[in-house]
Amino acid sequence: RIAAAGSLRQLDPKVAASRQLDLFVYGLADAEALGIASHSEALDYLQALGFKVNPERRRCANIDEVIAFVSEWHDKRPQLPYEIDGIVIKVDSFAQQRALGATAKSPRWAIAYKFPAEEVVTTLIGIEVNVGRTGVVTPTAILEPVRVAGTTVQRATLHNEDFIREKDIRIGDAVIIKKAGDIIPEVVGVVVDRRDGDETPFAMPTHCPECESELVRLEGEVALRCLNPNCPAQLRERLIHFASRAAMNIEGLGEKVVTQLFNAGLVRDVADLYCLTKEQLVGLERMGEKSAANLLAAIEASKQNSLERLLFGLGIRYVGAKAAQLLAEHFETMERLERATKEELMAVPEIGEKMADAITAFFAQPEATELLQELRAYGVNMAYKGPKRSAEAPADSAFAGKTVVLTGKLASMSRNEAKEQIERLGGRVTGSVSRSTDLVIAGEDAGSKLEKAQQLGIEIWDEPRFLQEINRGKR
CATH class of the missing domain: 2.40.50.140 (Nucleic acid-binding proteins)
Known part of the structure; x- marks a missing residue:
């Protein structure tokens, strides 16, 4: 995979051509718009158009056929002219795929069976x-x-x-x-x-190999931890993470350069990156004036990153790139996120109790407050710059920019259809009622969510009012 990616990035197309890359096509965007209802039909269609699709694919009618197929290729695997590590099993129907949905990391309608490793x-x-x-x-x-x-x-x-x-x-x-x-x-x-x-x-050390602080095992965890927030190893690793491609994407600030900067005493935390000078950098090994200028330019450019990159770069426990994106979209500014309660955090889709606790604990630290103040002073952007869900909504949409909760049963449409309509008109649907909720749509047999909305004084609509606003948004 890495070799293929590197080959595609070659500046000279003749070099890329010499690598003899090949591929199987595994999907077709917007297949349903062409009247195609399933994954297997989409692959057949692609094959008919002349694309190369895997000839060993098979549509199975039940789980017994799936198990037989897996067993067959466990034995025949060495016969393939390329290496595989398993078989992906997918729900065929696109409608069923939509109904099953996906988590932050993977679809619920597909799973990879891995062969036993060598x-x-x-x-x-x-x-x-x-x-x-x-x-x-x-x-x-x-x-x-x-x-x-x-x-x-x-x-x-x-x-x-x-x-x-x-x-x-x-x-x-x-x-x-x-x-x-x-x-x-x-x-x-x-x-x-x-x-x-x-x-x-072998016996694990009792003290940190970097800072000599006593190592502890927290309740419910198997790992030993160094709890010293100023441990050199942790500081160095945080800097590397902050500069990484998925975080602030500071080109030229890899592990070796970070280690040099750290060992030279030029940086201790991520805020220190924004006060580096060319004179400091050119004194480092293999760092000439041009390299120093390029690195400073990359650091300066990172100030303009959208909020989700900064959130991920801060290394808040349990907050990965996907969660950072969701939080940035929902709260839009660092200030709003800093003030968010645990309940407000859990109102964001896919943010659970464990992550919400970690986020509130992070922002409660004086060190985190001080770090964010420093980053603000250096001009690092603290706002979300990505597309807003309400960007294409009608200017007079009643849902634009609002956080909406659906409860009870709607007679006119399914929950998923109602969610799609609200999002089309610029709203965001969440699963629980909190102080950050703007509107609750209550159908038949609405329960505890309706009661909580009433207690919090949140605006509540019945189904006729909901349909009225939906129809108004279609005009």
Whole structure:
């Protein structure tokens, strides 16, 4: 995949052509607009047009046929002229796909069955302990290099202290290695029969290898953590995360440059990036005037990023890129998000209690308040710049910019149809009533949501009023 992506980015098309790339087409955008009702029909249509689609695909009528297909290709996998790590099983009907929907990370109408990974044996030379940006201390196996699933592996994850103890993994052991999902190397177990008595048991450190703070295990967690917020390893990893492509996307500020800046004492937190000078940068190894100017320009450009990138870059626990996008769209400014209550956060689709607790805890820290004040002073944007759902709504839409909750049963349409109508007219539908809710649509047998809306004094419409506004929006 990485080789293919790199080939496509070649500036010289002759170089890209020389790589002999090929592909199977797996989907057709807006297929239903062409009268196509299912995924299998869309693939047949693409094939008829001359596109290359996978000839081994199969439409199965029931789960028994799916299991038989998986079993068949488990045995025939080596016969393919390309590598696969499993089979994707999809609901065929587009209508059923819509009904099933998707989570923040994946569709509910498709699942990947992974074949058992290739396993090889090599020697565990040592165990290295690393500290991540959240303070989690992770043991990593240092291995005698070995070929597995197409690449040479020298390091593999050992997860945590409990994993090492349960598997009785010792330095010097012959260990079994596989790639989880054919991607991430991990130690599966030990070949006990090959022990000769020279193997050494491993014990996790009691203190952080970077700052020497005492390591703790929080209740309900298996990982050891360094709780020192000024731990050099955590500070360094936070800077790397902040500058990463999915976060603030500061080109030229990779791991090596961050480490140089940190070791030189030029940066301690992400705000320090915005007061770097060319004179400071040109003193670093392999950093000339042009490179320094380019890096400063990239840092300056990052100030204009939309709010979701900054949110993700701050490294709030449990807040990934998707959650950051949802939060930025909903609250629109950092100030509104900082003031949001737990209930208001949970009113955002896909933001659960655990994440809401983490967000409120982050903004309650004096250090977070101070950091955001510094970033504001340096001119870092704190507002959402993406498209708003109400952008295409009629100017006089009663739903534009409003957060709406549906409760009870509507006689005229399904819940999903009502949601689509509200979003078409610029509103946002959430699943629970809170102080941030602007409007509640109450159908038959409305229950606790209606009661809560009444208690909070939120505007409530019945179905006739709802239909009236929907029809008015169509004109």
